[in-house]
Each structure stands twice: as C-alpha cells, then as structure tokens.
Amino acid sequence: MTSSLSLDAVYRTPIEIWRRIFEFCLGPSLLEITASTLSECQAFLEDEVALLQRYVAVERQRGRIRLVCHSWRQLADSLGDRIVVSHLDEHEWPPYRSKNSAHYISYRHYTSYLHQSPLSTYRRGIGAREPAPVAKPIKITRDMPFASITTLAASTLDLSDIDRDTPPANVYFLGVGPQVDPHALAHPLFYNIQILDILTRYPFESRDAGVLRTLPNLRCLMLAMSHKSLVRDPGMTLSAWHFPKLALFSVFLWGSPFTLSEDLLQFVHNHSSTLEEIDFPPEEQSHFARNADWSRFTRLRAIKLSDLTSLTDALPNLSCRWTPSASTRLTNTSEIPPLTITIDVLRRTPSSNEMVTRLLAYRDVLPNLTLRLSLRWSEWLHNAQVLIKESRRRETLRLSDGLRQYQASTSEIFAIIDETPLRVIDFGGDSAICDAAKELRALVFEDGPRAPLHV
Incomplete structure (x- = not known):
C-alpha cells in the first residue's frame, strides 16, 4: 500500500520539480571550470584522479535514481556529466561510453600518478596491461572525437594526418612535454586552447620564434623551463611570444640554476594590459x-x-x-x-x-x-x-x-x-x-x- 502511494506521488509531481530536486541531489557540474585563478588551473591539471573519484560518487547516486521508475530513468539520463578517459587503446573508462556524446574527454598515455584512479582500477580488474610511461606521441587523427572540454596530456603530438585547413577543435586544456615542437601548437586545431601547461627548454630555437602567437584564446600559461646549455641555433626569447587574452601566468625553473630576469620582465610588460595573476x-x-x-x-x-x-x-x-x-x-x-x-x-x-x-x-x-x-x-x-x-x-x-x-x-x-x-x-x-x-x-x-x- 505504501509503495503504491509513493509511486502515485512520484507520477503526480511535475517532472520539472523532480529535475530541480535531482540537480540539487547530484550537485553542480564537475566540469564548471572558470579558470579564473592560477590555483583553479593548477587543480584542473593536477587533480584528474580526484575528478574521476567525485564522478564515480555522483554516478552511483544517479544510478540509484534510475532504478525507481521509467520517468526517473529518463530524467537521470539527461543529467550529470559525461566523462571519458582514454589511454589511447581499446580499454577506455567508463566502459561502453561514447566519446561522441561526452562533455569531457581526457587523452593521455599511462602515467604512474593515475594508479589510484577508477580507470586504473578498472583496467586491473579486466587484466589490461598497463603500457610503459614512455615519451611517445599522441597521434591526432581526422576522426578523433573532441568534447566541449578535451585535454591532451602528452610529451609529444603527431599531427601529420591533420590538414592546415582543419577547423579548430574544442581543446580546452593542453599539457605537453619538452619533446613537443612549438610549431605543432601553432596548428589551427588548437586555436581554442585556454589553458596551456608546457615543459620546455630555454633559450628557444630561432625557428620557434613567434609560433605561439596563434593561440588567440589562451587565458592561462603555466610554463616550466630548464636551461639548454648547448645551443647551436641562435637563442630566442620568451618575450617574442604574445597571447592577446593572457590573464594567468606562472613560471617554474628546474634543473641547473639560470636566470631570465630581463626577458621575463619584458614578457609580462608586453602582456601587462591583460594579466590578472602572476607567479x-x-x-x-x-x-x-x-x-x-x-x-x-x-x-x-x-x-x-x-x-x-x-x-x-x-x-x-x-x-x-x-x-x-x-x-x-x-x-x-x-x-x-x-x-x-x-x-x-x-x-x-x-x-x-x-x-x-x-x-x-x-x-x-x-x-x-x-x-x-x-x-x-x-x-x-x-x-x-x-x-x-x-x-x-x-x-x-x-x-x-x-x-x-x-x-x-x-x-x-x-x-x-x-x-x-x-x-x-x-x-x-x-x-x-x-x-x-x-x-x-x-x-x-x-x-x-x-x-x-x-x-
């Protein structure tokens, strides 16, 4: 009797009321990333494991809602974030989710810090072999899906299959290592990047001068540099780079001690009209x-x-x-x-x-x-x-x-x-x-x- 009355109340309550209730229960989107501070951008870079763990908790709650009745199942399916993480093989997580309908796609080669993530737990459960964390490129293909937020975390990128007239993709965040040719970042595919985390060597080679001018929407640049002591080509400066919307800028120097005081000062002066935070x-x-x-x-x-x-x-x-x-x-x-x-x-x-x-x-x-x-x-x-x-x-x-x-x-x-x-x-x-x-x-x-x- 109680069950019948409860279901009757479910059916009589307007669907929009249930939507508001479910939105409150599930909480705000995990993907509302404003990139308004450096700490937010750094958390976006460093906390993918935490993001996936929160996603699992929300999905469990959504799964319980789906079990009540058909209308709740339909409503629950219209809510929540759709996240897919790929190690660029057949074992994507969550399984049986389409990248074409995802809100967030993370492409990355296996990295050891992800060993506590739900993805690694899933891969161990099905006996998937973890690839060695080697510095091999992420190959960008013509049919590669991109979500409204797509992250590419790689030491190198291979864009040999992509034409220069390819329209910009929804790549929100890009993290690349020292093997990446800066010319790759000048590809129109990356015009929409807002957060760039790049590990490189300084000084830059002359052929790299100005190639990053083609990132018109970049808001956050997190730059880690090591000193390149043997430079055959004439060195080029950081101040040759220009980003018209740059608001957040951090620099980290690693390896043998070196300074770039005047070059760094000139770079921030060049961006002084847009910069909001400097580290x-x-x-x-x-x-x-x-x-x-x-x-x-x-x-x-x-x-x-x-x-x-x-x-x-x-x-x-x-x-x-x-x-x-x-x-x-x-x-x-x-x-x-x-x-x-x-x-x-x-x-x-x-x-x-x-x-x-x-x-x-x-x-x-x-x-x-x-x-x-x-x-x-x-x-x-x-x-x-x-x-x-x-x-x-x-x-x-x-x-x-x-x-x-x-x-x-x-x-x-x-x-x-x-x-x-x-x-x-x-x-x-x-x-x-x-x-x-x-x-x-x-x-x-x-x-x-x-x-x-x-x-």
Whole structure:
C-alpha cells in the first residue's frame, strides 16, 4: 500500500520539480571550470584522479535514481556529466561510453600518478596491461572525437594526418612535454586552447620564434623551463611570444640554476594590459618587484613575492597604480583592482620595527593591498605548538634556532596587523580574528604585546 502511494506521488509531481530536486541531489557540474585563478588551473591539471573519484560518487547516486521508475530513468539520463578517459587503446573508462556524446574527454598515455584512479582500477580488474610511461606521441587523427572540454596530456603530438585547413577543435586544456615542437601548437586545431601547461627548454630555437602567437584564446600559461646549455641555433626569447587574452601566468625553473630576469620582465610588460595573476619563481621575484612598471598592470590582482622585504622593495613603484600623475598611464585609479600579495612568512627579514616603518612610509597605498600568507593560521599554530613541545622535551641548538625564527616571523606578522592598515589573511582567506589566529597570538604574546615567548 505504501509503495503504491509513493509511486502515485512520484507520477503526480511535475517532472520539472523532480529535475530541480535531482540537480540539487547530484550537485553542480564537475566540469564548471572558470579558470579564473592560477590555483583553479593548477587543480584542473593536477587533480584528474580526484575528478574521476567525485564522478564515480555522483554516478552511483544517479544510478540509484534510475532504478525507481521509467520517468526517473529518463530524467537521470539527461543529467550529470559525461566523462571519458582514454589511454589511447581499446580499454577506455567508463566502459561502453561514447566519446561522441561526452562533455569531457581526457587523452593521455599511462602515467604512474593515475594508479589510484577508477580507470586504473578498472583496467586491473579486466587484466589490461598497463603500457610503459614512455615519451611517445599522441597521434591526432581526422576522426578523433573532441568534447566541449578535451585535454591532451602528452610529451609529444603527431599531427601529420591533420590538414592546415582543419577547423579548430574544442581543446580546452593542453599539457605537453619538452619533446613537443612549438610549431605543432601553432596548428589551427588548437586555436581554442585556454589553458596551456608546457615543459620546455630555454633559450628557444630561432625557428620557434613567434609560433605561439596563434593561440588567440589562451587565458592561462603555466610554463616550466630548464636551461639548454648547448645551443647551436641562435637563442630566442620568451618575450617574442604574445597571447592577446593572457590573464594567468606562472613560471617554474628546474634543473641547473639560470636566470631570465630581463626577458621575463619584458614578457609580462608586453602582456601587462591583460594579466590578472602572476607567479614567478623565487629567484625572479625580487627583480620583478623592484623593476616592474606597475602603472602598466591595470588588471593585476594577485602576485607572489618571496618575503616582506620584496614587498617593501616594490612599494615605491607599486604606489603609482593608485596615484595618478602625468607620468603614468592611469586615468581613473578607482578602477584599478586591489592587489593580493602572497608571501613566504618563514623567510628571514629585517626586524619588526624596521618592517613596520618601511610599510608606513606608504600608508596611503596599503589599504589597496592584501597580504596573503603561505600557510593557514591552523597550520602555523600547529607548527608552533610542535616546536614548543619538542623544545621543552629536549633542548638543542637546532630546535632553539627554529623556535626563535618561528617566533620572529609570527611577531612580525602580528606587528604589521596591529600597527599598519595592511590587511592580512591566511592561505585560506581567514583574517587574524579567527580562532586559530587568536590562539597563535596568545602563544607569541602570552605576557602582552611584544612579550617574548617563554618555553
């Protein structure tokens, strides 16, 4: 009797009401990727395993809905994301799903970090052999399906079967390794790329100059470079590249130490009218802070600097963003966005008093800035508690030095919070009035402001 009444209620409820209920139960689309920050783009790059695990959970919920009745099955089939991951063989995941109707397709050769993914679990279950993670190309063919979001993660690409008059594909993200010829990225097939993660060698060869000008929709460039010590062809610069919509830019240098300060500075100056977020490697941050023409970066809202000293070094030039004059390019400074600056709080800097004095010299500029710490207050508090506990348990010079450095960094941040108009938040966006920050302050100032920490 109850079952009949329940089914009767199901049939009498308008289908649009059920649609809204199911949309709420299943949650928002897993593929709503706005690429509005570097962290979102990096998560999109790094968290495919997490994406697939969330997808499995949603699909289980959708599968239960499909079992109730025919109308619910039809409605459930119209909802949800359609994801297909291919290791470029016959064992795609999920099985029996069509790439032609997919919303998201990931083409990639097998990589070890995916061993915890549902795809790898499925392949092991059917006894499929895992291919060796070798640097072989992904071959792009004329009949290769592309979804509204398609990712190609490869060391190299083979486009020998694709004509130059091929229309652009819906390739949203492209991750490529050092074996990729940059000329391949100039193919019209890739005109719609918005996120590019590229590992390459620097300096570039002369024949590669300017080939990336043909990515008109690129919003995010994540660039990792190693130094090429033996260059037969004349070297070409990063500043030769140009992307008219570039908003997010990060650089990582690996391998033997090298610098590209002037080239890097010229590149960001060339893109200053569109850049919104910049993440330089630590060895380049100080040069950028001191030498950037900040009046050109009218949309910039987030950068990363190594420490507070780099921030104070930048303030003389940075202040022109909100101080119009005949020598600047700014006409209405009220339209210039505030700037969030992420710093490493544990780097050694001058004393708290000296840092506060240097900051207060630009008191009028500080309300336009937000200082974002590289840790959460809770993490900072936990680290301090561990150091205190260990120092009490066994006194060593190393532990004492570490505790003093932690105390100095903590005292400096709270001095800035108390004595300047600079807004300070942790990595998660919490201010200094949250519970963890208050507890951390109590550890440092347990005998009142500026009191030393006794352990």
